[in-house]
Amino acid sequence: MILCMTSAREEKTTSESAMLDECLKQIAEKDTDALSRLYLRTKDSVFGFALSILKNVHDAEDVLQECYLNVYSAASGYDSYGKPLAWILTITRNLCYRKLREHEKMSTIPQEDWERYLEEKEGITSEDKLVLHTCMNCLTEDERQIVVLHAVSGFKHREIAQLLSMRISTVLSKYNRALKKMRNNLERGVLQK
């Protein structure tokens, strides 16, 4: 507990990270309630990140499930206190790449099914659709991952650089370019309506 508090101080989102750390400790003891709490706090990040890599809702949903199963079985080995979300998203990314390799091996190119999915999904506003559309169609893969990690998961550019193994200057310039693209696109989209 003390260890966890001290290392967590370094992050500004201390309380959030600390809470997730605490969850992971309990999950290591096979506490499924703790898994539920962790899930609720992080699923948007995991799904968003997976979708931004895979561009396929069906696969992203698989990865979402697999990710928490992995968290559940691997929590006892979790030791990067203070950076729980980075740990979870690394698992997510590995699962995504495994998925892509599987597709490669079987030479299946999964359809980009997210637009159809959004049509059927409840609770999606037309603005949400426009934003997602822009994010998925107008950004490059790097840009999309960076935007999602920053906006959805609240990652700092430094943390993004670490997770994606990029230089921080690259992350920053890609991020700015991405936001500019999105803004132009969204404003045009709104005008069209």
Place this chain on the structure above:
Amino acid sequence: MKNTELEAKVKQAFSHAAPDVLDCVLRRCENQKGNVMIMKEAKKKSRKWVKQVAAVAAMAAIVFAGTMGAGIYRTNYAVASTVSLDVNPSIEITANEKERVLSVKPLNEEGQTVIGDMDFKGSDLEVAVNALIGSMLRNGYLNELSNSVLISVDNDDPAKGDALKEKLMEEVRVILQTDTFDGAVLSQTITSDTQLQSLADRYGITAGKAQLIQQIVEKNPLYTFDELVPLSINELNLLCESAQTSLEHVASVGTASDKNYIGADKAKEAALSHAGKAESAVTEMEVKLDYENGMMVYEVEFKADGYEYEYEINAVTGAVVTFDTELDDDTIGQSQSGSQISGSVSADTFIGEEKAREIALSHAGVQEGTIRDYKVDIDEEDGRYVYEIEFESGNLECEYEIDAVSGEIVTYDREVDDDWEAEHHSDTHHSSQNSGSAATGTFIGEEKAREIALTHAGVQEGAIREYEIELDEEDGRYVYEIEFESQDRDYEYEIDAVTGDIIKAEH
């Protein structure tokens, strides 16, 4: 829009889009718990999640062994049987030794719909199966059009597995004796080895369905595993029945519904009427339901007047998908011509291949002796039979469609080889080598004709729709017939193919 605003919108959009899989995750975690003990105690079989949990297996096992007796744990929590139900929805149920449900997992969206918010954990396996089949009926996945269920039971003890299979099969058979239809139940025991399981995982189907498809493919190597995966159990069942292959490891009661399809009799009628034959005039009629190129079809075969006919009839619409007529090998001696297609469908009324060839050659103005790569085929287009003829002569490539009954030229296309065209444009006027090419070489070309028509009409290239151009011969001269629409007006032009003169312009 500020960056922070934009970020907030992105965050909200992804949050709204994220699906909820918590229940599924928790159920699968329970599975892991159960599986941990199997591994530790007996190392029974390699299941897919074993590898994933290997690292924590030992630790979790200690936790559980510490809290309760291992034997009790095994009876209550260890997976003794896996039962999968496939219709089109696919569901996998795990149960312990006492046949109490440990988990119910959907393998596709339809499966999720069937399960809905029902929670089966701890309930009796038979009750769960009963409720799930009931839900499939309510949700319309089982009905008179699609009445087949596959039950697969996986138990390490073959005798127990077999007994359970028999019990569930009877149970489901009874539920499916409804007022409107009777169900068909396929059942099998499976031994889920890693190879089968990885096959199932790869396609996201149950090991049961994978085993069924594998057996069908083994029986009929013309099918591929891939193409059968999307089929429902009813469709697979129909294919088995139609091929009259009984699969060794699959027990079957009831008959698969073919009410979604036109039926063998209708398919027979469609083929006969297409061929212009009365049923009494044909022999060796065979009809078989088959799956070709992603479509359920009836294969209809029969013999008449020395020919073998083979049809594929769309099983849903009754449309003729393909047909093929061949001289019957058995009667080849009695026939006048060796050609495969000369006497095609209702051959008596057709002009015949020879006559069609004559028409094409004379129209093209080429000599019999100069042609190369001659091909002829008979085809049906928009309800009329045509001979499709292709040949080359000199530097010309010609394609004709000739009405098989009237001998009329339906369409034709003659192209001049590019090299020759280049020569022509550089104005070395045609040498005599193209003895038979009529006036073709001096044509202005489709592009030029289009330009002339558009300029005359005064419309922009981008403003036209439904553009059509055809080369035709009228009163001994060649014309380009051009049609298009622009701003709700129809335009029709006839342009002299040699001079580029506008012969006719209609607005």
